[in-house]
Amino acid sequence: MKIFKTLFLFLIIIIVTIMSLSYTKIHANSQVIPxxxxxTAxxxxTFDDPYISLVRKGLEEIQNKNTSSVNFTFYDGKRNQEIQNTLLDSVLQSDYDLLLLNLVSLDQGTIESVIYKAKQKNIPIILFNTVPFExxxxxxxxxxxxxxxxxIQSGILQGNLVxxxxxxxxxxxxxxxxxxxxYIMLTGPENITVTIARSLYSISTINQSGIKTQEILSKTCNWDEKCAEDSIKLLFLSYGKNIEAIISNNDAMAIGAINxxxxxxxxxxxxxxxxxxxxxxxxPEAIDLIDRGIMSGTVSQDPNQTAEALYVVGMNLANNLNPLQGTNYKFDETGVTINMPYHEYIPRKQ
Structure with a gap:
């Protein structure tokens, strides 16, 4: 009987030991591996564009809240594609996991070169803030x-404001x-989708409402406030009495026109x-001018929403997941483009 009790206790000890080891193993395997x-490069x-600066600020705020998940390093293309190409080549020699690229130039050669370089390094890449033609x-x-x-939506909404x-x-x-x-039209860079769509759809929306229009002159200022200010100063000397509206492809140029x-x-x-x-x-500067009755209107796109999309979709790509996983974003008819929406800014009552 004593031998039986000893064997029974020994068996209990073995069973408990096995269960304990199994429990430890199971829970060790179930821990979330960070x-x-x-x-992210x-x-x-450019660093000096007002809207792009807000997107950058949004990314910095996301990084501050998610330091264990992402680290953004920002590079200034200085509105020069050659400078940006040099920066990209340097970045590709480093150990980045993801590229977010707001290109200076959207010509086909640049797009092909950028994608080829990223593909050779097997680095996920998101082009943002405009859609290439090709x-x-x-x-x-x-x-x-x-x-x-x-x-297109931004052009239509701007046309409705007019x-x-x-x-x-x-x-x-x-x-x-x-x-x-x-009117005078102030435009972004020539031959890019954003410039063409905003210019075309703003005016076509005005015309479709039954209002006749006549373009006095179209001036390319590449999103730059100072270019717009200098251009309107000069144009006003010749056309000042005839100008009934100034329609700008972005707020920075509109502010230049107001100056x-x-x-x-x-x-x-x-x-x-x-x-x-x-x-x-x-x-913000345009909104302030509108609220004060100095500027007539703007169409708003939340830069924080763009920053959030870049972060969420970028993390999916970098972790080899479906880029749209866990999001409400959708690709448009191209199958590779996510479009962020606009809305009309409603002035605050003074």
């Missing part, structure tokens, strides 16, 4: 995609009484010396 920090076309190079690499703003302003203040705007809106108008005493609060100016982006 994902590595994703080193962010190449911007997307076949992007489709050729399964770790490449585009996150852009909806340029229509509403004309309908509510036609007597003030139609200075020569010919029932035609004479120029104010140098001639316009847009300082007197309706008799006021030329409507419209922008796109919804940057």
């Amino acid at each position: 994902k590595k920090q994703i080193k 962010v190449l911007l076309f 997307i076949s190079p992007i489709k050729s690499y399964n770790k490449a995609l585009v996150i852009s703003t909806d340029a 229509v509403n302003k004309w309908n509510s203040s036609k007597n003030d705007i139609d200075r020569n009484g010919d029932n035609i809106l004479q 120029a108008l104010q140098s001639y005493g316009y847009n300082k609060g007197d309706n008799s010396t006021y030329i409507p100016v419209f922008g796109i982006d919804g940057i």
Whole structure:
């Protein structure tokens, strides 16, 4: 009997020991293994563009909240594609896990070169803030995609702003009484999708509402405030009495136009010396001018939403997941482009 009890106790000890080891093993395997920090190179076309600066700020705020998940390093292309190419080559020699690229130039050669280089290094890449004309190079690499703003929507909404302003203040705007809106268009870089879509759809929306338009002149200023200011100062000397509106592809150029108008005493609060100016982006300075009645309107896209999309989709790519996993984003008809929406900015009551 004593021997039986001894054997029984010994058997219990063995069973308990095995169960304990199994428990430890199971729980060790069920622990969440921390994902590595994703080193991300962010190449911007310039650091001094107001909207892009806000996207950068949004990414920095995301990094501060997710230090174990991501580290962003920012590079300034200084509005020069050769400088950006040199930066990209340097980045590709480092150990980055993800590339976020806001290109200076969107010509086919640049797109093909950038995608080829990323593909050779097997690094996921997201082009953002505009859609290239030629997307076949992007489709050729399964770790490449585009996150852009909806340029067509922005043009339509801007056109609606002009229509509403004309309908509510036609007597003030139609200075020569010919029932035609004479305007100057300030545009982004030539031959890129955003410039073309914003310019085309803003005017077509105005025309479709029944308002006739006449373009006095179109000036390319590549998103730059100072270029717009200098251009409008010069153009005002020749066309000042004929300008009934200034329609700008972005807020920075619109602000430049306002600075120029104010140098001639316009847009300082007197309706008799006021030329409507419209922008796109919804940057804080433009919003302030609109709230104060100095600028007529803007179409806003939340840069924090763009930053969030870059982060979430980028983390999926870097971790070899479906880029849309766990998101509500959708690709457009290209199959590789996510478009971020715009909305009309509604002025605050003073």
